[in-house]
Every structure is written in structure tokens, then in C-alpha cells.
Amino acid sequence: MTNVLIAGGTGTLGGRIARYLLADPAVQLRLLLRAGALDKPEKARTVAGLVALGATVAEGDLKDPASLAEATRGVDVVVSAVQGGADVMIDGQLALATAASANGARRFVPSDFALDIFNAPAGAPMFDMRRRAGEAIEATGIDVVRVLNGAFMDMMLDPDTADVVDLQKGTAQYFGTGDEPFDLTTVEDVARFTARLAVDFSAPAGVYAISGERTTFNGVADAAERVTGTTLARRSLGTVQDLREATAGAANPWAAVREWYLLSMLTTPTFAAVENSRYADVRPVGLDEYFSSQQKKAATDA
Numbered sequence: 001m002t003n004v005l006i007a008g009g010t011g012t013l014g015g016r017i018a019r020y021l022l023a024d025p026a027v028q029l030r031l032l033l034r035a036g037a038l039d040k041p042e043k044a045r046t047v048a049g050l051v052a053l054g055a056t057v058a059e060g061d062l063k064d065p066a067s068l069a070e071a072t073r074g075v076d077v078v079v080s081a082v083q084g085g086a087d088v089m090i091d092g093q094l095a096l097a098t099a100a101s102a103n104g105a106r107r108f109v110p111s112d113f114a115l116d117i118f119n120a121p122a123g124a125p126m127f128d129m130r131r132r133a134g135e136a137i138e139a140t141g142i143d144v145v146r147v148l149n150g151a152f153m154d155m156m157l158d159p160d161t162a163d164v165v166d167l168q169k170g171t172a173q174y175f176g177t178g179d180e181p182f183d184l185t186t187v188e189d190v191a192r193f194t195a196r197l198a199v200d201f202s203a204p205a206g207v208y209a210i211s212g213e214r215t216t217f218n219g220v221a222d223a224a225e226r227v228t229g230t231t232l233a234r235r236s237l238g239t240v241q242d243l244r245e246a247t248a249g250a251a252n253p254w255a256a257v258r259e260w261y262l263l264s265m266l267t268t269p270t271f272a273a274v275e276n277s278r279y280a281d282v283r284p285v286g287l288d289e290y291f292s293s294q295q296k297k298a299a300t301d302a
């Protein structure tokens with residue numbers, strides 16, 4: 001039996017990773033919950049669902065290192081899917097890894113889940129933070145297994161926000177020329193892959209990338225048109241140079257976090273190698289499959 005502690009199990013990605021871990025009969029899962037985590041009905045429902053599937057609960061807060069010693073007792077693997085500022089992503093994850101390492105844990109999966117943070121533009125605050133966190137966690141001596149996935153396909157193409165593709169209005173809008181390459185993977189596929197990799201001790205410490213589709217904004221629009229039969233009016237909202245200027249001009253990098261994100265997406269090289277075939281039952285879906293499933297869902301909901 002592998003004892004796994006997940007931090008961020010009440011979150012969008014972490015809740016899904018937790019479900020996949022609970023489906024593994026060789027895993028005993030513990031959820032790290034901070035005080036007040038159950039105050040929100042939606043989160044309380046998520047936790048109740050995970051507990052019903054066999055998870056146990058430990059109280060702890062990444063910002064309170066003293067709370068983490070007990071929470072990590074007997075744990076073999078820690079999976080972090082937390083989100084926050086440097087106090088959570090660097091200091092908090094380091095505190096969690098330090099406690100876990102002192103308790104004999106073998107492995108830590110940090111909350112990276114991004115594009116290639118090692119080749120992202122210097123100064124992008126969210127990726128700098130993840131690099132620094134990883135280095136500090138590695139220095140504790142624990143094995144660090146990192147998952148990278150590009151952008152979350154379903155968040156970027158969520159029909160409810162329609163930031164990029166709006167099928168109702170028949171538009172596709174984006175930054176850049178439309179031809180800059182990037183990787184997209186659904187949250188579900190990232191969760192499924194992470195749950196498998198976290199407890200796969202044949203996989204050594206290191207960086208593991210997956211990609212549902214290597215594409216461009218024009219590729220996204222092409223797939224949407226192909227699958228839905230809608231013709232999209234395409235419009236660029238600004239150039240890569242506009243994004244460079246917006247990020248360079250920001251006194252506080254966090255004030256330009258959206259621009260940093262877009263700039264990173266359009267200028268970071270796509271993954272040199274991906275692990276899409278590592279697990280036969282974890283084959284990330286591509287854009288056509290994603291848009292097809294959205295169409296089926298819309299037809300069922302109508």
C-alpha cells in the first residue's frame with residue numbers, strides 16, 4: 001500500500017487527482033485540509049465525496065509549518081495541487097516537503113502543471129516561482145517528480161467564458177499572429193496522468209510532460225470549425241511585441257500576470273518530448289475530441 005497525501009484536494013485539479021488516486025486499490029489517500037476548508041458547501045461536497053471513496057483527512061496549512069509534521073506522518077508520496085502566491089507556492093510547498101522528508105516520504109509532486117517552466121521567459125512571476133520552489137524542494141533530498149502540460153485546454157476553451165472561441169458569436173480571438181505553437185491538455189488528463197505517475201516508482205525523479213495537442217490559435221479555430229461546422233471570424237487582439245512591452249512596463253510583475261501568461265504561452269518552446277504513451281490507459285484527448293465532447297454535452301443539456 002502506498003500512502004499518499006494530497007494538498008489542494010479541494011481544488012479544481014487536486015480534486016480530480018484525488019479521485020484517480022482513490023481508484024487505485026494500492027493507494028491509501030489522505031487529504032490535507034486547512035481550517036475552514038469545509039465552510040464552503042461546494043468544497044464540503046468535494047471532500048465528502050472523496051471521503052466516501054476512502055480518503056482520510058488531516059488538518060494542515062502550508063502557511064503553518066508546525067501543522068505539517070503530523071499531517072505527513074507515515075506518508076510515502078506527497079502530491080501538491082495548491083495555488084497561491086509565493087507564501088504558498090515557495091515557502092508553503094517547501095515547508096510541506098521538509099516535513100514529509102523528515103517523516104521519511106520518498107517523493108514530492110509539486111504544483112507545477114504548466115508549460116515548460118524551464119524555458120519560459122525570464123521574469124514571468126508564476127514560472128519563476130515554480131522553478132525556485134522545485135530547487136528548494138529538491139534540496140531537502142526528497143525525489144521531485146514534476147508534471148508539465150501546457151495550458152489547460154478545457155479552461156482556455158471553456159464555452160462559458162468563451163475567451164478564445166465563441167461559437168454563439170462565431171468569433172475566435174487571440175494574441176499573436178495565430179501561428180505561434182503551444183501545448184494544450186485537459187484538466188482531466190493532467191489529473192489522470194499525475195495520479196498514475198505519482199505512485200509509479202519505476203519513474204525516476206524528473207520532469208514529465210504531456211500534451212493533448214500541440215497547436216496554435218489558428219489550429220484551435222480550425223478544429224472548432226471542423227467539428228462544429230461554424231465559420232469563425234478570427235481577430236488578433238495584439239502582438240507578441242505588445243505583450244513584451246506590457247510586461248516590461250509593469251513595475252510589479254503580478255500586475256501584468258495575464259500578459260506574462262500570454263507572452264509565455266506564445267514564446268516558450270513546446271515540449272521537446274512528451275510522455276503521452278507512458279500509460280496505455282492515459283491517452284490525452286486532442287482538440288477534435290474536446291470540441292466533439294463539448295458539442296455532445298451541449299446537445300444533451302439543450
Ligand SMILES: NC(=O)c1ccc[n+]([C@@H]2O[C@H](COP(=O)([O-])OP(=O)(O)OC[C@H]3O[C@@H](n4cnc5c(N)ncnc54)[C@H](OP(=O)(O)O)[C@@H]3O)[C@@H](O)[C@H]2O)c1
Pocket residue numbers: 007008009010011012013014032033034036037043060061062063081082083084088092111112113114115149150151152153155
Ligand atoms: N496550465 C494551466 O493552464 C493551468 C490552469 C489553471 C491551473 N493550473 C495549475 O494547476 C494547479 C492547481 O490549480 P487549481 O486551479 O486546481 O487551483 P484551485 O482550484 O484554486 O485550488 C487550490 C487548492 O490549493 C489549496 N490551498 C491554497 N492555499 C493553501 C494553503 N495555505 N494550505 C493548504 N492548501 C492550500 C486550496 O485549499 P482551500 O480549499 O482551503 O482553499 C485548494 O484546494 C496550480 O499549479 C495552477 O497554477 C494550470
